[in-house]
Amino acid sequence: MSTLVVQPEQIARRLGLPQPLDERDRWLIEQAITDAQADLEAYLGRPITAQTYTETGMLPVNGQYVLTYWPVIAITSTTAETDPDTGAPTGLYTVVYTAGLDGVTDPELEPLRRFVRTHALYSETVQGVLRRLMPESARKVASLGVEGQNVTYADVYTVAGNATELGLPGALPTFKSCDRWRLAGRRVVQPLTRAAESWPYETTYNSGWWGC
16 A cells, blocks of 8 residues: 555544544544545556556666656666576666655645545544544534424534535545546556666667667
């Protein structure tokens, strides 16, 4: 699982829960965040935090690599590969690199964090923690009879069934609000990424590479 883009303490603070959270409640909120983030990543077809990847058999072109995942943040290492039988260099490299979205700190990715944060906050798990720890904060008066009789309460975090469809204030964000970052089942080609070292086989391999 990716690094969480929202921390349990952020959810607890928005709900006004007493802090520090005990271990059980923190775990419950963390699971709600994990579920929301996993759902979003499945929809987008990509992690929303940076990951470390290793690719073998990479052939540099003019000192650059065509890597599978993007955007590339940094190349950690490049290791020349050798023939297992002769030990001779193959001209290929194993590349270890970090790539992906910075869902934790990038200000442009706030819609992703909002989706995760809001869906975790409204989850049954988190709402159960709120009702247990702060029952008075979890409910509001929906109707009041004469002289205070026949009081009817409603959940503070109840959302109208058509709120999202109509775009009403307080509606939960939809997957569509994050479509800008969706791969939708297709692999986006990463531009050439400069290698960390010079390429000694440029003359030998360039024509074959570009001819593919």
